[in-house]
Amino acid sequence: MSKSPVSYKRHRFPRAVTAHAVWLYFRFPLSLRLVEEMLLERGIMVSYETIRCWAKKFGPDYAARLRRKPPNPDDIWHLDEVVVMIGGRKHWLWRAVDQDGYGLHEIVQTRRNAKAARRLLIRLMKKQGCQPKRIVTDTLRSYGAARRQLMPTVEHRSHKGLNNRAENSHLPLRKRERVMQRFRSPGGLQRFVSIFSAVRNLFVPARSRHSAFNIHLHRLAAMAHWKGVAGIAA
Structure with a gap:
């Protein structure tokens, strides 16, 4: 409709x-x-x-x-997390992009552990409607634990040098963070990054x-x- x-x-x-x-x-x-x-x-x-x-x-x-890229079971999900300081407290922005650099999902969380990684994967699978061909992450063990629970048959490649695509996806937001002199609240960051990524997906x-x-x-x-x-x- x-x-x-x-x-x-x-x-x-x-x-x-x-x-x-x-x-x-x-x-x-x-x-x-x-x-x-x-x-x-x-x-x-x-x-x-x-x-x-x-x-x-x-x-x-x-x-x-805004139009979204149709999900594809042959997609490769690159996952990464980056720290964002809000009100003097550490928050973590967890992000997933595909092999083309298209932003799939972002979620702001206060933890950097297996529970947080699991929440990212659950939301990703719900949003995409399918599992990926492969996931690529850095060496954070939380990804492996979450993957074994939720998608044990999906290939997982964990290596610092393989995840440049996800790490580079944080750079545009870092520029905005400097211009905005940091974010004021976790909700404000979540709201902004959701819109920012949707617009960026359309134009880039x-x-x-x-x-x-x-x-x-x-x-x-x-x-x-x-x-x-x-x-x-x-």
Whole structure:
């Protein structure tokens, strides 16, 4: 069943302005104040707090409507976790990407153990609807324990040098973390990274060789899809 269009009721700015501001914020390493300045250059006077409200209200709605890559049992899941400091406490962002660098799932947790790894795998299997051909991780033993419980027949390769794909997937978020001067709460991090990854999945081509022309076509198609999702397609 198709979802109903995004509702912009009781918002005085045109939907194109709202969607463009949200796109700028989640697509590029920009602070809310920089997005405000970029809109001002176009003659649109809107406060950064309004942009924050738009990102919080419309971001999850847009992300839920963005197309997702169909699950494939031949996919290879690369799993990794990275520490994020929130309010002086360590939290762990657990992430899974496939062989093309496509973000599959992220979950913020307070622990770095087998229980946390198991929760990531459970959510992944529920979301993907199938098990992968192989999982690739670093040498953290928690992955092996969780894999043996949940998917004992799936091949597991554990080696620090094999997991660069998952480790590199953290870099764009690290840039945003610096721009945003860290995250304020675990819920805020979870909400942001879910939207951020969905937008990035749409606009960044798969990790394979493409010509400049094909990359250009990919971005044009992604922008057209984004406008359709936001309800501003021509």
